[in-house]
Amino acid sequence: MAASAAASERCTLSVMRFWLFAGLCSGVVLASACGGSGGSPGGTPGAGGGSAGAGGLGGAGLGGVASDASDASDDAPVCPASPVEHLFNALGPKENLLNPSRGFHDFISLTSTDDFDDVRKSGRTIAYAGVSLLDYLDAPIPASFLAKVSAGLDRARAARIKVVLRFVYREEFTAPNDAKLSRILEHIQALAPLIQKHADVIMLLEAGFIGPWGEWHSSTNGLDTDSSAKKSVLDALLASVPQEMPVLVRRWSFKQDYAGGPVTQAQAFGTEAVARIGHHNDCFLSSADDVGTYPAGKMAAWKALIAEDTRFVPAGGETCDDYPPRTSCAVAVPEMAELHFSFLNAAYHPGALARFESEGCYDEIAARLGYRLVLEKATFPEQAKAGCALPLSLVLRNDGFAAPYFSRDLVLVLDGPAHFEAHLPLEPRRLEPGTHSLDTSVTLPASLPAGSYRVALWLPDPAPSLRTTPEYSIRFANTAGWDPTSGTNLLFDALTLSP
Numbered sequence: 001m002a003a004s005a006a007a008s009e010r011c012t013l014s015v016m017r018f019w020l021f022a023g024l025c026s027g028v029v030l031a032s033a034c035g036g037s038g039g040s041p042g043g044t045p046g047a048g049g050g051s052a053g054a055g056g057l058g059g060a061g062l063g064g065v066a067s068d069a070s071d072a073s074d075d076a077p078v079c080p081a082s083p084v085e086h087l088f089n090a091l092g093p094k095e096n097l098l099n100p101s102r103g104f105h106d107f108i109s110l111t112s113t114d115d116f117d118d119v120r121k122s123g124r125t126i127a128y129a130g131v132s133l134l135d136y137l138d139a140p141i142p143a144s145f146l147a148k149v150s151a152g153l154d155r156a157r158a159a160r161i162k163v164v165l166r167f168v169y170r171e172e173f174t175a176p177n178d179a180k181l182s183r184i185l186e187h188i189q190a191l192a193p194l195i196q197k198h199a200d201v202i203m204l205l206e207a208g209f210i211g212p213w214g215e216w217h218s219s220t221n222g223l224d225t226d227s228s229a230k231k232s233v234l235d236a237l238l239a240s241v242p243q244e245m246p247v248l249v250r251r252w253s254f255k256q257d258y259a260g261g262p263v264t265q266a267q268a269f270g271t272e273a274v275a276r277i278g279h280h281n282d283c284f285l286s287s288a289d290d291v292g293t294y295p296a297g298k299m300a301a302w303k304a305l306i307a308e309d310t311r312f313v314p315a316g317g318e319t320c321d322d323y324p325p326r327t328s329c330a331v332a333v334p335e336m337a338e339l340h341f342s343f344l345n346a347a348y349h350p351g352a353l354a355r356f357e358s359e360g361c362y363d364e365i366a367a368r369l370g371y372r373l374v375l376e377k378a379t380f381p382e383q384a385k386a387g388c389a390l391p392l393s394l395v396l397r398n399d400g401f402a403a404p405y406f407s408r409d410l411v412l413v414l415d416g417p418a419h420f421e422a423h424l425p426l427e428p429r430r431l432e433p434g435t436h437s438l439d440t441s442v443t444l445p446a447s448l449p450a451g452s453y454r455v456a457l458w459l460p461d462p463a464p465s466l467r468t469t470p471e472y473s474i475r476f477a478n479t480a481g482w483d484p485t486s487g488t489n490l491l492f493d494a495l496t497l498s499p
Contacts, residue, residue: 079388102370104346110152192240200463262309316343322351329361372400387446416453
């Protein structure tokens with residue numbers, strides 16, 4: 001279609017567009033062919049909101065409404081259909097994507113007046129923000145300071161990025177480096193409304209507060225050796241942040257001491273503390289025991305536990321030295337895969353990062369941190385009938401180091417004479433590295449107008465405030481099909497629907 005004709009059609013459709021409810025038929029099969037657990041049905045449907053712009057699906061700023069499987073009609077007519085297999089080409093394995101909540105991260109200052117547009121321009125979607133509370137060692141946090149941090153998080157949202165957030169008192173060994181426990185708990189309580197207000201752009205919260213850099217060592221108030229103090233801080237943090245926001249501790253042993261672990265499949269994504277706490281290794285690969293990250297002589301055993309835990313909770317961090325026995329690509333890449341790393345500091349340690357470059361694995365690491373979803377195959381009819389079931393089969397492969405830890409919907413979008421959305425019964429958080437398949441069917445409403453429809457898959461951000469912002473949607477690692485104006489992945493551009 002010529003650009004002018006397409007624009008005219010979109011204008012017409014924006015006037016006549018109406019929203020329809022969709023139901024999913026029963027009889028879903030979701031399988032995995034990988035070393036992990038694979039996926040299982042049970043994604044949580046959210047409010048509709050599919051938008052698209054020129055050349056894409058939907059009308060900008062418009063949102064459809066879809067129902068979940070509980071609203072499915074078991075007596076929908078089964079109409080003759082001839083499914084067609086559609087194959088999709090993957091991007092090169094070292095071609096990085098600007099996908100949300102994964103990858104190398106930049107640094108930003110939330111208390112500055114800077115904008116953060118350079119983060120995405122540098123090929124990254126997340127930034128670390130260490131917020132110093134040094135001025136308030138012996139005082140409440142004033143409202144003016146909270147307003148500065150809030151404005152910084154607003155700028156992060158405007159820049160279409162997410163924030164790895166940590167509150168610290170001093171980012172160096174100089175004393176004093178933390179506050180008394182009572183003051184820390186007071187500060188956490190004061191920060192809670194701020195964190196909840198901006199939960200949509202806070203990717204995760206690192207526990208912080210104790211010791212230099214908030215890394216839970218060398219505390220000038222002895223908090224790093226006080227198990228009850230550490231428990232009190234974690235209690236306060238978990239009570240202060242939304243259930244969906246992970247809290248990460250510096251060493252996995254801190255999690256084990258507090259909540260046990262590793263988290264099991266049955267516990268995964270639940271309300272227990274063990275399912276809400278991950279860890280950040282801030283001396284990753286940097287010595288024989290990652291500078292005390294692992295207990296002496298127990299690295300292999302602990303890595304096995306962490307590998308199981310990080311199937312369901314986030315992990316990341318930074319290197320703090322170049323240590324060739326471990327910072328070599330031959331060790332670094334397999335270990336990031338084993339431990340399911342989702343994020344890594346892009347600035348530190350320079351020596352380790354330079355080694356990744358010189359040995360040729362930097363681009364692979366950048367491409368594989370977190371998830372990397374490739375659509376291999378989609379099978380569905382190219383002709384369908386309103387009021388009938390539309391069978392759909394998908395084969396997805398995750399070439400990343402980890403699953404997409406953060407919940408979101410997988411939505412089938414049809415756009416043509418009308419706009420239609422259906423939530424597919426797949427939980428993206430279950431898409432561990434490996435290959436996954438989904439076989440399902442979607443009941444098309446009898447009132448859906450006949451005509452030609454574009455068909456796409458949409459994985460929007462779960463936050464209502466970000467749902468229709470395309471930069472927060474997941475792009476498949478395929479050579480074609482991505483619509484940056486809508487955040488959708490095109491499957492087919494001409495599904496013919498008859499009445």
